[in-house]
Amino acid sequence: MRLMKTINQVTITGGTHGNELTGIYLVKKWINHPELIQRESFRTLTMLMNKEAIAQCTRYKDRDLNRCFSHELLQSDNPSYEVKLAQELNQKLGPKGSPNPQSDFIVDLHTTTANMGLTIVVSNQSDLTWRAISYLCQQEPRLKVYQWRGDEEDAFVDSIAPHGFAIEVGTVPQGVLRADLFVATEALIYHLLDFLDKENKGLSMALQNVTYYNHEMLVDYPRDTDGDIIAMVHKDRQDRDYDLIETGDPLFRTLDGEVICYEGEPLHTLFVNEAAYYEKGFAMTLAREAVREV
Amino acid sequence: MRLMKTINQVTITGGTHGNELTGIYLVKKWINHPELIQRESFRTLTMLMNKEAIAQCTRYKDRDLNRCFSHELLQSDNPSYEVKLAQELNQKLGPKGSPNPQSDFIVDLHTTTANMGLTIVVSNQSDLTWRAISYLCQQEPRLKVYQWRGDEEDAFVDSIAPHGFAIEVGTVPQGVLRADLFVATEALIYHLLDFLDKENKGLSMALQNVTYYNHEMLVDYPRDTDGDIIAMVHKDRQDRDYDLIETGDPLFRTLDGEVICYEGEPLHTLFVNEAAYYEKGFAMTLAREAVREV
Structure with missing residues (x-):
């Protein structure tokens, strides 16, 4: 018999990036229909995250909010708009690292201009997080899983909760x-809430190990000395998220038409040609297939 | 024998919208390789239009530059950033309505989040403009033609030249x-320059009438009293630019899942779900197939 539930509050966050409308309008829907996300054994909270960016339909105002939840920035004394917002959201939804946080599970809703289909981007190592992922993969066979260790680590929205x-x-x-x-995103959330409710109630679920893509490295565009790009993702690589790339495969095409080929070991390309990553300095990421036991 | 050439200067403009990279990087390429766009019988100029918007990778700063070239705004005494810019560009590339303009032909390069493929958007009625279009359709069979009479008329960049x-x-x-x-965009420009050079030289070309889509009306998203959208383009209409829509076809899906069907006469849907048109107040445009004699 369980003495304590694992999950008391689930928080669904949308509009962390103000120009990614799917999460924003899902949260707006659930504000009007809270019954859709209530489950018997826990509270579900929704949150529109970056309201100024949402109003302007832009990713952020001063700085990418989804890179502002590091311990360092959460303690910054001289915060910009998004860092201050992260500090406030951390108090409302976290705080990060607390043994008794407001949110036990955070799911943060994003979209991408890359052909990533339906993807879980996970940094959290908790068993519960990965059991949830396993359950979702059962319910939605198209779902793929990317374990991120990218440009800035431990700074995502979901890092302020124990699971997510x-x-x-x-x-x-x-x-x-x-x-x-x-x-499709809406359906994933309902499956997640169902899973957490079952988990809270101690219902047994036959879960399978999770095949996932483990982050290896970032690949930047070729650039000139001013930092401006001088090549594009090659048409044969465009839209090929989760596909294998092998030595000699076309990778970039310069503006002048020269083809630049991939020279590394066989890996999988993800986030190919995502608009928001031009300024971050990567054209795609490379990942290796792996299995997580649950 | 011709006494006077029709075309003395062609201007290729990119970055009228600062987040539409194709035109921006084509112009950057041609700045480094002007020989690619030179032809024997005329000068070719390139212009990066909205440099502040390009630097911020945003459509515009204060106002959509591609709606600022109306006679009224070109004479405005109290211009915002983009209106002032339009007035300057009009002096450099026009001026509009002049019998002796700087540019005889302007081609303005854009991209769209709608599935428009390769499209000419034309408002100009000059025979030369439509002969150029006919030639391009011969060279590129995927090319489609949309005669726009949209949200604001006679205010596009290309309206400041006699042809374009x-x-x-x-x-x-x-x-x-x-x-x-x-x-594909680059190839269209080379074909256009070839055509104008042949035209200047009086070379005979067998041109065919142009099948085009003639603008009929704008269709807005269903909205609440605050003006926020409450429905999305239905999945069966998404990506179906240039396809016929008939009475009873699914048109929108509300956030709550209700399907809203089309009730009008059979027409073709264009610019379906273009990001920049959410704020302008249309989800798509409707057009009727027509033929222009050349």
């Missing part, structure tokens, strides 16, 4: 709502 | 460079 991940869906242009991916 | 049009290519998310559409 982000959902990334694509291809969606910034500022666009696509009905098919809206519906 | 815009090229719209998609699907491209804002802030993304796609190699396939970059190459």
Whole structure:
């Protein structure tokens, strides 16, 4: 017999990036229909995260909010708009590292201009997080899992709760709502809430190990001395998220038409040609297939 | 024998919208390789239009530059950033309505998040403009033609020259460079320059009438009393640019899942779910197929 539930509050966050409409409009829907996300054994909270960016339909105002939840920035004395916002959200939804946080599980809703389909982006190592992922993969066979160790670590929204991940869906242009991916994201949330309710109630579930893609490295565009890009993702690599790339495969095409080929070991390409990553300095990421036992 | 050439200067403009990278990087390429766009019988000029918006990778700063070239705004005494810029560009590239303009032909390069493929957006009625379009359709069978009479008329960049049009290519998310559409846009420009050179030289060309889509109306998203959208383009209409829509076809899906069907006469849907048009108040446009004699 369980003495204590694992999950007392689940928080669903949308609009961490103000131009990713799927999460924003899902949260707006659930504000009008809270019954859809209530489950018997826990509270579900929704949160529109970066309201100024949402109003402007831009990713952020001064700084990417989804890189502001590091211990360092959460303690910054001289915060910019997004760092201050992260500090406030950390108090409301965390705080990070607390033994008694407001949110036990955070799921942060994103979209991408890359052809990532339905993806869980996970940094959290908790068993519960990975059991949830396993359950979702059972319910939605198209779902893929990317374990991120990218440009800035431990600074995502979901890092302020003991358990959680982000959902990334694509291809969606910034500022666009696509009905098919809206519906698919919504379904994933209902499955997640069902899983957490079952978990709280101690219901046994036959879960399978999770095949996932483990982050290896970032690959930047070729650039000139001013930092401006001088090449594009090659057409044969465009849209090939989760596909294997092998030595000699076309990778970039310069503006002048020269083909630049991949020279590394066989790995999988992810987040290929994501709009928001031009300024971050990567054209795609490379990952290795792996298995997590649950 | 011709006494006077029609075309003395062609201007290729990119970055009228600062987050539409194809035109921006084509112009950057041609700045480094001007020989690619020179032809024997005329000068070719390139212009990066909205440099502040380009630097911020945003559509515009204060106002959509591609709606600022109306007679009224070009004479405004109290201009915002983009209106002032339009007035300056009009002096450099026009002026509009002049019998002796700087540019005889302007082609303005755009991208769209809608599935518009390769499209000419034309408002100009000059025979030369439509002969150029006919030639391009011969050279590139995928090319489609949309005669726009949209939200604001006679205010596009190309309206300041006697001849010209815009090229719209998609699907491209804002802030993304796609190699396939970059190459296709580049090829269209070379064909256009070839045509204008032949035209100047009086070379005979067998041109065919142009099948085009003639603008009928704008269709807005269903909205609440605050103006916020409450529905998305239905998944069965998404990506179906240039396809016929008939009475009873699914058009929108509300956030709550209700399907809203089309009730009008059979027409073709264009610019379906373009990101930049959410704020302008349309989800798509409707057009009727027509033929222009050349």
